[in-house]
Amino acid sequence: xxxxxxxxxxxxxxxxxxxxxxxxxxxxxxxxxxxxxxxxxxxxxxxxxxxxxxxxxxxxxxxxxxxxxxxxxxxxxxxxxxxxxxxxxxxxxxxxxxxxxxxxxxxxxxxxxxxxxxxxxxxxxxxxxxxxxxxxxxxxxxxxxxxxxxxxxxxxxxxxxxxxxxxxxxxxxxxxxxxxxxxxxxxxxxxxxxxxxxxxxxxxxxxxxxxxxxxxxxxxxxxxxxxxxxxxxxxxxxxxxxxxxxxxxxxxxxxxxxxxxxxxxxxxxxxxxxxxxxxxxxxxxxxxxxxxxxxxxxxxxxxxxxxxxxxxxxxxxxxxxxxxxxxxxxxxxxxxxxxxxxxxxxxxxxxxxxxxxxxxxxxxxxxxxxxx
Numbered sequence: 001x002x003x004x005x006x007x008x009x010x011x012x013x014x015x016x017x018x019x020x021x022x023x024x025x026x027x028x029x030x031x032x033x034x035x036x037x038x039x040x041x042x043x044x045x046x047x048x049x050x051x052x053x054x055x056x057x058x059x060x061x062x063x064x065x066x067x068x069x070x071x072x073x074x075x076x077x078x079x080x081x082x083x084x085x086x087x088x089x090x091x092x093x094x095x096x097x098x099x100x101x102x103x104x105x106x107x108x109x110x111x112x113x114x115x116x117x118x119x120x121x122x123x124x125x126x127x128x129x130x131x132x133x134x135x136x137x138x139x140x141x142x143x144x145x146x147x148x149x150x151x152x153x154x155x156x157x158x159x160x161x162x163x164x165x166x167x168x169x170x171x172x173x174x175x176x177x178x179x180x181x182x183x184x185x186x187x188x189x190x191x192x193x194x195x196x197x198x199x200x201x202x203x204x205x206x207x208x209x210x211x212x213x214x215x216x217x218x219x220x221x222x223x224x225x226x227x228x229x230x231x232x233x234x235x236x237x238x239x240x241x242x243x244x245x246x247x248x249x250x251x252x253x254x255x256x257x258x259x260x261x262x263x264x265x266x267x268x269x270x271x272x273x274x275x276x277x278x279x280x281x282x283x284x285x286x287x288x289x290x291x292x293x294x295x296x297x298x299x300x301x302x303x304x305x306x307x308x309x310x311x312x313x314x315x316x317x318x319x320x321x322x323x324x325x326x327x328x329x330x331x332x333x334x335x336x337x338x339x340x341x342x343x344x345x346x347x348x349x350x351x352x353x354x355x356x357x358x359x360x361x362x363x364x365x366x367x368x369x370x371x372x
């Protein structure tokens with residue numbers, strides 16, 4: 001299963017695993033794939049500690065880091081207090097009334113304000129923060145890949161990474177975006193179909209993947225969006241991709257960052273329960289349907305705030321739902337593969353299943369070829 005991407009990155013399997021949980025990143029990396037740590041919301045100090053921990057865990061194997069490079073529109077740094085002050089009072093009142101109506105105990109005003117200031121500090125993205133995160137990442141020789149998850153990768157990112165012999169990847173949702181990323185000088189492109197969890201576009205994976213392969217014009221492409229089976233891996237390779245990028249698949253594993261309660265909600269869900277909405281970040285994203293999502297999509301609800309204000313506001317809801325252990329009033333980014341997630345598992349067992357299914361699918365394809 002070696003491809004140009006696996007050879008250039010020094011990994012055994014064309015399997016990339018995005019996760020906010022370093023345990024998942026480490027487990028996939030040790031199994032021969034490449035774990036990619038979702039670190040956009042980490043402080044530079046938190047990121048440095050996470051990379052150091054991963055280095056100890058993976059024993060020299062390469063891994064990646066996923067960051068956000070927001071572009072010139074976010075150059076001006078604002079304090080957490082300034083971000084909070086720009087959230088209209090009626091939005092906080094809407095969320096408070098919703099949670100009060102659900103019977104969730106409120107936080108004290110002091111705890112609420114302290115948490116929202118801390119959340120604003122994490123969620124607000126600027127180029128200054130991105131540069132600090134990139135400096136921390138590139139200071140570690142163990143990181144082999146840096147992936148940008150928002151917009152065209154800036155020139156300063158590509159130059160800084162290449163100066164350290166680190167490859168640069170970028171997520172795209174259209175062939176048009178793939179052309180721009182190719183022109184920006186990235187080393188690989190992740191073609192993410194709308195089936196994926198989190199921020200997504202509107203083009204389905206089976207349509208998008210070959211379009212991006214063509215638009216990439218030789219830049220390696222990873223297939224993302226709805227990948228949960230070995231047959232998906234075979235399909236991606238047959239369409240010209242050089243590996244798969246997975247995310248939601250790992251949320252149900254023992255290594256996942258999710259609580260047992262949230263995992264149980266995912267196991268009970270069907271693919272139709274992964275909805276596309278602007279509730280989490282203000283940008284289109286796919287997430288688990290809950291009472292919280294329904295309330296925001298009601299005709300009387302205000303339109304979600306723009307990014308990153310919606311993410312900052314949501315911190316209040318998350319904290320109250322966490323304290324009340326009532327996850328009907330929170331949600332989580334997850335793709336349509338949630339319909340395939342039906343029970344507790346581990347990273348190792350998921351990788352074994354994927355590889356066995358890949359072999360089975362390849363055998364079936366060979367039988368068809370032999371008959372023809």
